[in-house]
Amino acid sequence: QQQVKQSPQSLIVQKGGISIINCAYENTAFDYFPWYQQFPGKGPALLIAIRPDVSEKKEGRFTISFNKSAKQFSLHIMDSQPGDSATYFCAASRVTGGGNKLTFGTGTQLKVEL
Amino acid sequence: GAGVSQSPRYKVAKRGQDVALRCDPISGHVSLFWYQQALGQGPEFLTYFQNEAQLDKSGLPSDRFFAERPEGSVSTLKIQRTQQEDSAVYLCASSLARVTPNEKLFFGSGTQLSVL
Numbered sequence: 001q002q003q004v005k006q007s008p009q010s011l012i013v014q015k016g017g018i019s020i021i022n023c024a025y026e027n028t029a030f031d032y033f034p035w036y037q038q039f040p041g042k043g044p045a046l047l048i049a050i051r052p053d054v055s056e057k058k059e060g061r062f063t064i065s066f067n068k069s070a071k072q073f074s075l076h077i078m079d080s081q082p083g084d085s086a087t088y089f090c091a092a093s094r095v096t097g098g099g100n101k102l103t104f105g106t107g108t109q110l111k112v113e114l
Numbered sequence: 115g116a117g118v119s120q121s122p123r124y125k126v127a128k129r130g131q132d133v134a135l136r137c138d139p140i141s142g143h144v145s146l147f148w149y150q151q152a153l154g155q156g157p158e159f160l161t162y163f164q165n166e167a168q169l170d171k172s173g174l175p176s177d178r179f180f181a182e183r184p185e186g187s188v189s190t191l192k193i194q195r196t197q198q199e200d201s202a203v204y205l206c207a208s209s210l211a212r213v214t215p216n217e218k219l220f221f222g223s224g225t226q227l228s229v230l
Contacts, residue, residue, distance in 0.1 A: 006156075043118070043205050043221030044157065089156050101147070101170060102219070104156030 003027050004092050006105030013112050019077040021108045023090035026071065030092040034102070035064065035075045038087045047088070048075070080112045118222035120206050126228045127196045135191045135225045137206030145217075146189050148181055149205040151224070157205055163189060196229045203227070 005024045013019045025033075034049035050057045050064045050073065057064045063076040077084055090105040119138040127133050139146050145164055149157035150173075159173040165186035174181070178196075183189040193200055203224040211217040 004156075041223065043207070043223050045221065046218055091156075101159050101162055102149075102157070104158070107154070107156050 003103050004090060004105045006090050006108060008108060009106070010109040011111070013080045013110065015080065015082060015112055015114050017080050017112075019080045019084070019110055019112070020074060021088055021090070021110075022072065022074045023105050024070075024072045025092050025103075027092070027094070027103075028071070029094045030103075032093045033064070033066065033073050034091050034093075035062075036089045036091060036104075038089065038107075044089060077110075080110075082112045082114060085110055085112050118206055118208055118220050120204075120222040120225050122225060123223070124226050124228075126230065129198060129229055130195055132192065132194045133196055133227065135193075135204050135227070137189045137191070137208075137222060139187065139189070139206070139208030140210075140220055141187075143208035143210050143220075144186075145209045145211065146183060147207045147219070148189070148191050149207065149221075150175075151203040151205055153202070160191070160204075193227075196227075198229050201227055201229045 003026050035047045036044035037047045038044040048059050048062045052068050061078045066073045087107045087109050089107050091102040093102045121136045147162050148160040151157040161181045162170040163183040178194045180192045203226045205224045207219045207221045209217045209219045
């Protein structure tokens with residue numbers, strides 16, 4: 001039972017372009033939606049996160065758009081750079097019964113070409 | 115230390131062997147999590163500690179998996195009678211707070227377990 005579905009599986013973007021990764025969730029009890037960035041051989045690192053009471057959050061070149069009614073959220077990377085090449089995971093969690101227990105998507109492998 | 119430290123970095127085990135994976139969380143972090151990441155997949159939750167108390171072990175795949183954190187700091191994940199399907203990267207993560215949904219989680223680099 002996959003509670004967080006992520007697409008696309010892989011993405012190639014030209015330097016300076018916009019990278020867009022989408023996620024959909026099923027459990028309406030989720031109340032925290034982070035995005036993680038993972039480089040080969042490293043653990044995931046928190047990139048940006050949003051709560052369901054806002055529709056958008058921006059931090060530098062990274063923006064999360066959140067649609068509560070559709071149960072979807074997306075990550076936009078503006079002015080994509082080769083250093084952004086990594087695997088990106090969306091995730092979701094709820095407060096009750098386990099603190100920050102995260103349910104991850106399956107990941108998107110992003111490659112930014114020169 | 116500066117971050118979450120895991121050891122060993124790589125572990126090769128013969129099927130049927132027992133293994134123990136260690137996690138040193140960031141000093142003072144109350145919450146500690148173990149995740150399992152299969153090749154090409156997202157991490158999957160295994161278990162959660164708040165200090166020394168194991169509050170959630172719902173993600174442990176079988177009774178061959180056991181985790182402990184006896185003094186509320188270092189944690190060990192033990193896998194008995196390893197099977198090939200146990201091959202994965204085992205990630206440890208810690209956070210400062212107890213139950214806060216947006217408390218930042220810090221991950222270690224993981225232990226890559228290969229069962230032959």
